[in-house]
Amino acid sequence: MQSPIREARDNDWPQLWPIIRDVVTEQQTMPYDPAMTEQDAKRMWLLPAPARVTVSTNRSRVTGAANMYANRPGPGSHVASGSLMVGRHARGTGVGRALATDMIDWARRSGFAAIQFNAVVDTNTAAVRLYESLGFVTLGTAPGAFRHPTEGFVGLRIMWLDL
Amino acid sequence: MQSPIREARDNDWPQLWPIIRDVVTEQQTMPYDPAMTEQDAKRMWLLPAPARVTVSTNRSRVTGAANMYANRPGPGSHVASGSLMVGRHARGTGVGRALATDMIDWARRSGFAAIQFNAVVDTNTAAVRLYESLGFVTLGTAPGAFRHPTEGFVGLRIMWLDL
Numbered sequence: 001m002q003s004p005i006r007e008a009r010d011n012d013w014p015q016l017w018p019i020i021r022d023v024v025t026e027q028q029t030m031p032y033d034p035a036m037t038e039q040d041a042k043r044m045w046l047l048p049a050p051a052r053v054t055v056s057t058n059r060s061r062v063t064g065a066a067n068m069y070a071n072r073p074g075p076g077s078h079v080a081s082g083s084l085m086v087g088r089h090a091r092g093t094g095v096g097r098a099l100a101t102d103m104i105d106w107a108r109r110s111g112f113a114a115i116q117f118n119a120v121v122d123t124n125t126a127a128v129r130l131y132e133s134l135g136f137v138t139l140g141t142a143p144g145a146f147r148h149p150t151e152g153f154v155g156l157r158i159m160w161l162d163l
Numbered sequence: 164m165q166s167p168i169r170e171a172r173d174n175d176w177p178q179l180w181p182i183i184r185d186v187v188t189e190q191q192t193m194p195y196d197p198a199m200t201e202q203d204a205k206r207m208w209l210l211p212a213p214a215r216v217t218v219s220t221n222r223s224r225v226t227g228a229a230n231m232y233a234n235r236p237g238p239g240s241h242v243a244s245g246s247l248m249v250g251r252h253a254r255g256t257g258v259g260r261a262l263a264t265d266m267i268d269w270a271r272r273s274g275f276a277a278i279q280f281n282a283v284v285d286t287n288t289a290a291v292r293l294y295e296s297l298g299f300v301t302l303g304t305a306p307g308a309f310r311h312p313t314e315g316f317v318g319l320r321i322m323w324l325d326l
Contacts, residue, residue: 024237031239072282074187075310076194076319113316116305118281119235140303140321142279147238153276156239158303158321 003063003098008053013042015062016055019087020045027149029124030083031156054102056086056095063090066099068106071116080112096130104134108163115161121146122155136161166226166253166261171216176205178225179218182250183208190312192287193246194319217265219249219258226253229262231269234279243275259293267297271326278324284309285318299324 008016020041024032036044046053051069055062068082084099107115115136120127122141136159144153171179183204187195199207209216214232218225231245247262270278278299283290285304299322307316 027238031235031237033236034238071308072194073196074194075190075197075312076282076308078310079305079308113307114305116308119239138303139305140301142242142277142302142321142323143325144276145234145239145242145279147241149238158305160305162306 003056003058003093003095005054005056005098005102008046008055008065012055012062012065013046016045016065017041019062019065019085022088023085027147029121029127030085031119031121031146052106054099056090056099058090063087063093064095064099066103068103070112071118078111078113080107080110080115081118082115091126096126097134100130100134104161104163112163114163117157117159119146120157120159121148122157123148123151128157128159131159131161134161166219166221166256166258168217168219168261168265171209171218171228175218175225175228176209179208179228180204182225182228182248185251186248190310192284192290193248194282194284194309215269217262219253219262221253226250226256227258227262229266231266233275234281241274241276243270243273243278244281245278254289259290260297263293263297267324267326275326277326280320280322282309283320283322284311285320286311286314291320291322294322294324297324 024036053067056064064086066084070077071079071081082103086095139158139160141155141157143155145156146154148154187199216230219227227249229247233240234242234244245266249258302321302323304318304320306318308319309317311317
């Protein structure tokens with residue numbers, strides 16, 4: 001399935017929020033506060049430039065989203081980071097790969113030396129396999145750092161891609 | 164040398180700011196924006212509760228500072244993190260150890276399962292040795308993730324202490 005990626009627009013938010021809300025309330029793939037309000041989510045996700053926010057679409061429907069930015073300021077600003085989410089009904093259709101590939105392209109052309117993901121849930125095998133297939137390696141795993149609703153305390157991987 | 168630790172007070176700021184400013188402008192030990200203003204620094208460092216901010220003192224003089232908080236929200240909130248800084252004139256006198264030991268005590272009595280330091284500069288051997296002597300291990304190192312003014316691109320360690 002095609003998953004064209006474009007930069008997010010203000011009027012994407014009504015379609016973005018349900019995707020983020022699902023991820024936040026499921027508490028299976030990202031360490032976010034489950035009590036996050038829509039306003040908190042908007043502030044957290046729609047980061048101002050030089051950060052970049054993208055969406056994947058299928059016709060006019062938003063199927064997933066990513067954001068990307070320097071992982072740290074100052075002496076750490078040559079390493080990018082980011083997050084990506086796929087809408088519940090679009091999982092397993094290549095949306096994550098399209099969003100991640102676009103993020104890598106952006107980081108490379110922006111002059112970043114690497115991408116670091118700081119907290120990839122170890123039991124999120126779809127994400128781990130996707131990132132590994134794109135060349136990411138695991139630098140280390142924070143043991144039991146994520147409280148999974150059904151799997152208990154699971155690791156958070158720090159993943160890295162040299163560009 | 165004794166280095167009593169206490170919670171920071173509003174009127175500590177005039178003594179805290181020069182310590183933070185040195186660390187920020189030296190760019191040798193922490194990945195902060197070197198253009199950070201005093202107001203930025205105050206907002207970054209003096210985090211509101213449930214975060215905690217401490218200072219080490221020698222008589223009435225502030226010699227160093229630490230802050231500490233949950234490393235992540237929601238499903239990651241059982242792991243603590245924090246930062247510590249030692250004033251230029253107090254380095255090598257046990258201030259870092261006193262601040263770190265107090266942080267560990269706080270994390271333990273607050274019920275955290277572990278402490279994660281996300282970005283320990285690999286060439287900051289004083290910090291690495293101190294943390295290792297307190298039981299921290301290195302989960303992994305982000306290669307070349309810190310642009311050191313004299314050492315070039317050096318690693319950022321992710322360090323971890325089980326409590």
